[in-house]
Every structure is written in structure tokens, then in C-alpha cells.
Amino acid sequence: MAMDSAPEAAYTSTTAHLAAVAERQERIRRTLEGGLAQDRRRRVREGVITSSLFLAAAISVLTTAGIIYTLGIETFHFFQRVSIVDFLTDTQWTPLFTEKHFGIAPLAVATLLVSSIAMLVSLPLGLLAAIGLAEYLPLRLARVIKPILEILAGVPTVVYGYFALLFVTPLLQRFIPNLQVFNALSAGLVMGIMILPLVASLSQDAMLAVPQSLREAAYALGATKLEVVWRVILPASLSGIVASFILAVSRAVGETMIVVIAMGNTPRLSFNPLEQMQAMTAYIVQVSLGDTPHGTLEYQTIFAVGATLFLITMVLNLLSFRLLRRFREIYQ
Amino acid sequence: MTGTQLRTTVGTDTEFQPRLPLRRKVGAVFGALTVVAMAIGLLTLAALIVDVVRDGWTVLSWDFIRSFPSRRPSEAGIRSALIGTVYIMVLVAIIAFPLGVSAAVYLEEFAPKNRLTSFIELNISNLAAVPSIVYGLLGLGIFVRALTLGPSLIAGALTLILLILPIIIIAGREALRAVPPSIREAGYALGASRWQTVRMFVLPVAMPGILTGTILALSRAIGETAPLITIGALTYIAFTPKSLLDPFTVLPIQIYNWVSRPQPAFHQLAAGGIIILLAMLLTFNGLAIVLRARLQRQIRD
Numbered sequence: 267m268a269m270d271s272a273p274e275a276a277y278t279s280t281t282a283h284l285a286a287v288a289e290r291q292e293r294i295r296r297t298l299e300g301g302l303a304q305d306r307r308r309r310v311r312e313g314v315i316t317s318s319l320f321l322a323a324a325i326s327v328l329t330t331a332g333i334i335y336t337l338g339i340e341t342f343h344f345f346q347r348v349s350i351v352d353f354l355t356d357t358q359w360t361p362l363f364t365e366k367h368f369g370i371a372p373l374a375v376a377t378l379l380v381s382s383i384a385m386l387v388s389l390p391l392g393l394l395a396a397i398g399l400a401e402y403l404p405l406r407l408a409r410v411i412k413p414i415l416e417i418l419a420g421v422p423t424v425v426y427g428y429f430a431l432l433f434v435t436p437l438l439q440r441f442i443p444n445l446q447v448f449n450a451l452s453a454g455l456v457m458g459i460m461i462l463p464l465v466a467s468l469s470q471d472a473m474l475a476v477p478q479s480l481r482e483a484a485y486a487l488g489a490t491k492l493e494v495v496w497r498v499i500l501p502a503s504l505s506g507i508v509a510s511f512i513l514a515v516s517r518a519v520g521e522t523m524i525v526v527i528a529m530g531n532t533p534r535l536s537f538n539p540l541e542q543m544q545a546m547t548a549y550i551v552q553v554s555l556g557d558t559p560h561g562t563l564e565y566q567t568i569f570a571v572g573a574t575l576f577l578i579t580m581v582l583n584l585l586s587f588r589l590l591r592r593f594r595e596i597y598q
Numbered sequence: 599m600t601g602t603q604l605r606t607t608v609g610t611d612t613e614f615q616p617r618l619p620l621r622r623k624v625g626a627v628f629g630a631l632t633v634v635a636m637a638i639g640l641l642t643l644a645a646l647i648v649d650v651v652r653d654g655w656t657v658l659s660w661d662f663i664r665s666f667p668s669r670r671p672s673e674a675g676i677r678s679a680l681i682g683t684v685y686i687m688v689l690v691a692i693i694a695f696p697l698g699v700s701a702a703v704y705l706e707e708f709a710p711k712n713r714l715t716s717f718i719e720l721n722i723s724n725l726a727a728v729p730s731i732v733y734g735l736l737g738l739g740i741f742v743r744a745l746t747l748g749p750s751l752i753a754g755a756l757t758l759i760l761l762i763l764p765i766i767i768i769a770g771r772e773a774l775r776a777v778p779p780s781i782r783e784a785g786y787a788l789g790a791s792r793w794q795t796v797r798m799f800v801l802p803v804a805m806p807g808i809l810t811g812t813i814l815a816l817s818r819a820i821g822e823t824a825p826l827i828t829i830g831a832l833t834y835i836a837f838t839p840k841s842l843l844d845p846f847t848v849l850p851i852q853i854y855n856w857v858s859r860p861q862p863a864f865h866q867l868a869a870g871g872i873i874i875l876l877a878m879l880l881t882f883n884g885l886a887i888v889l890r891a892r893l894q895r896q897i898r899d
Contacts, residue, residue, distance in 0.1 A: 322701040323704045323709070325701065326718060326764060330725060333728070391635040394631055394634075394636075395632065398629070418643055422850055423823065424872075425872050426646075433646070522729070523824055526824075547731050550828060554734070554828045554829075572731070575729060579727065583724045
């Protein structure tokens, strides 16, 4: 009996087993092909989620397109009424007067002058601070000082404007009696302090990315700390440092409230930092504060100035990113 | 060949002067210079805070916070500006946070490595460095004029959202990148799909970093003046906005308005406004630090 039933049981269990195996294989096959309803649902959900996430990322492209479109179309209208040669070569900017001149030069020179002053402050100080943070200070102290320095970058620019107009200018007037109330010097100095943390932070990152082995090799050859910094760290992180400088220039060119408050609103072609003048951004704010109807020439001028600003900063930004990418390729 | 090399080495060896004391001295001077550079930054920050507090301390009172701006400095306050800033902040936060995190998740977790993705990435880095006033012109052209929203609360909020989105995205991506791959692999090993892995495994770990980045971006939005002036936000307003389409003002614009007047009494009001603004920003950043610490502890437990 037992001898008879055993093969029979084995036989049935084998069929059941085979059926189970076949079913499982079928299930795996359908899962892999996405045939199961549950699995299909999951796939659809994943697809929907992925595409909505993609749309969120695509907003950035739309933003750039929007900027180029708005600036482009109004600038186009502007250049239909004002010749581009006048825009680039005229030395006067008087769109708000009865005798209109549309030379960007006074605004551009003012922006250039105040940015240069800011760079004279922020580049050496920022680079020195970066070297101090990356190489000289003990790690613990650097971790405390860096965030405090970065508060400088978080202070609203209107506050810096207040500081430049009501603290720095009166202070400087004690030493430079012919300094005007509105001037490029205080605006530039304060802007330089504002940008300092940007330079310090990015340059420090570049220096920290230099491999430790390079430092050790230089020390092993008997170099002092300064020689390691000067001959090894700085050359090795140069493209990162230059990238931070360029980004700083781009920041300075686009800075608005400091120049509006402390540098004045008179567009004059001048290279004297003790006098008042008007930067490109300040002009946009000045017109925006008034009531300029849509479609007028004044309305179009701010877009033409804005387009110039956007072009300058975009070229600087892209240059900076390119340098940074090359730098990352070397060490990462 | 080796002989000559050896001889030259020996030759230079005898001429070699380490001059170590001099080199160390120059090094120490340079080290001191780096400290001076940092000190200049820190001292300026200190001078700024002391100057503002000294100028504005006297105007701070409940009346200053409760009153509308006025032509008479003694009666002027920041009520409309403060309420406008709070409205803008809430609007920007509830729209920009989900959008920014979604974009960061897409770029870090889902995006294929192709030309389109690297174009979007480059584009976002560039947008983060575009001057804020250009966003103001964008808002003026698109939201105020084309969508005919006028210089309203919602137009201001949308402008600032576009301004801080790149910052949130960059901070979010950094936080996501810091999540170790083993966490993702754990999710996949349990049979979770990509989105399930991101939602249940990756995002909770990255959340402290994302929130900190978002709060920092929001504090940037609170301090912005130029783009809101450009879209036409009012500088003098004696009522509070009732709907999204009402005109508005914010604290930095009110401060600018007071700074740009010649009378010293208004400058004091500006300093008072700055104290409130800086206090708000400080609270915000403190909140970011506390939030980060607490969330990090939860994840470790």
C-alpha cells in the first residue's frame, strides 16, 4: 500500500510543483514585461511623477526664456527709436529730460568704477581671508569664523546702503573734505565688504580641494607654510580662485541698493570716485519709482539697460562656470 | 652623465642657504595679514550693527510696529511694511519650497545624463547669479504687464519665487548628494520603485539640509528691495493688502524710502526698521539651525 501510494503522491506533488513553478515563471515574466495590473499602475505612477518633477526643473529654462523674451522685445522696440550707435557712443544719458540723449557710457562707467573699487577691496581681502581659513587657522576656529563672515553676505543690501550713506561717507569726509554726500568711493568700499565672503568662501573651497599629498610633498622638500601656499596651493587652485573673482565682478555689476542709496542718481560721465554718478542698476530703480506708462521710451530704456546688464553678467557667469568645471576635472 | 649630475648636486648643496629665520618671519607676517583681512570683515560687521542699533534704538516701540507710515516722523511706523513682508514670505515659502525640492529631486535622482540635463544645470547656475533687478524687469514684463496682475502682492511673490528657486534647487541638490548611496540601495533591495525610494528613504535623510537651504533662500527673499521696486511696489502705503491683487510694500522698501529722505528723523526710523529686519533674519537663521539639529537627531535615533 505504502509502496503503491508513494510514487502516486510523488507524481501529484510533482504536477502541483510544476504548475506552481510555471505560474511563478509566468508571474515573473509578466512583471518583467509590465503585464501585471498592479505593476502597470506603478509604472504609470512613476511616469507621472517623473514628468511632473521634470516640469519643476523645466521652470528654470522657462525663467531664462522669459528673461530673454521680456528684455529682448522691449530692447528691440527701443532700438527701433534710438540708433545702436548712439547708444554705444553718445557720452550723455538724459532720457528723462526734454533734450534726450541715449548714451549708455555714463551709466556703464559709473558701474565699472564702483565695481572696480569693490574689487580692489574684496579680491585681496577675500583671498587673504580664504588662505587664512583654509591654511592658517586651526580647523575649529575656522569653523566658527567662516559662518560669522558669511553673515556679511546675508545682510540685506538696503542695510549696506544705509551704512555707506550714513556711516562710511561721514567717516571718510573727515579725511577727504571734498567728498560729496553721494559718491562712488563709499559705495564701492561697502560693496567690497559685502562681496568679501563670496570670494573667501569660493576660494577656500578651491584651496581645500587641492589634494593633501601636494601639501605634504612640498613640506617634505622643506618649504615653509607661506611657500606651500604661494608656490603650491595658489597655482593648483588658480582656476577656482579666478572663477570666484569673476563671479564677484558679476555680483558687483548687478548690485543695486547700495549704489541707489549711496552713489546718487545723476548720470554724469566721470571717473572721479569722490563725485556722485548713476550706475546702470540705479537708473532702472529711479525710473521704476516714477510712474512710467507702458510703451513709452522711458519704459523701454530700463529694459535696454537691463539687457546690457544681463548680457554682461551672463558672460561673466558662464566664464566662471567654465573655469570651475575645468578645475573640478583636474582634482575630482 | 650620472657623475656630472652628482657633482652639480653636490655643488649646489654647498651654495644652498636655507635662510630659515627670514623665511619663517615672512611667513608669520603673511599669516598676520590673513588674520587682518578676516578682522576687517568682522569689524565692519560689528560697526554696521553698532551704528544701526545706536541710531534706531530710540524709535523702537509698540507704536512703531503698530502704526502706518506717516509724513510726521514721530507718528510713523512699519505696520503695512511688516504685514506685506509676512504675506510675501508665506506666499513665497508655500510655492517655492515644493517646486524647488521637486526640481532638485528630478536633477539629482531621476534625470538621465544627457545634453538636456546639463543644459538645465548650467541654466540654473547662471540664474542663481543673475542680478536680482533683472528678475524685477522679468516680473514687470510678464506678471505685471502680460498677465495684467498689476503691482500686486501675487506679482511680487511670483517674482521673488523665480529669484530664489535656483538657490533652493542648488541647496537641495547638495543635500541629496550628501545622502549615501547605501540608503538608496536599501530601498531598491526591498523592491521599492525609484519614487518610493526617494520619498521614503532619501528625502527624510536629506530634509535637514533642504530645509536649511530653503530658509536661507527665504531670508534672501525677505531682504530683497530692487526687484520689488522695479515691478512697481509702492514706497508709501497706509493700508494693509486685503487680497492677492492688492498693492503692497515690504520692510526693505520702507527702509529705502526713509533713507532716501534728507531729514535725520527719517534716518532714525530707517535704522529702527533695519533693527526689526535684522531681528527677523536672525530669528529665521536661528530657526534653521535648531530645525537642522533636531531633524538630524531624529534620523540618527
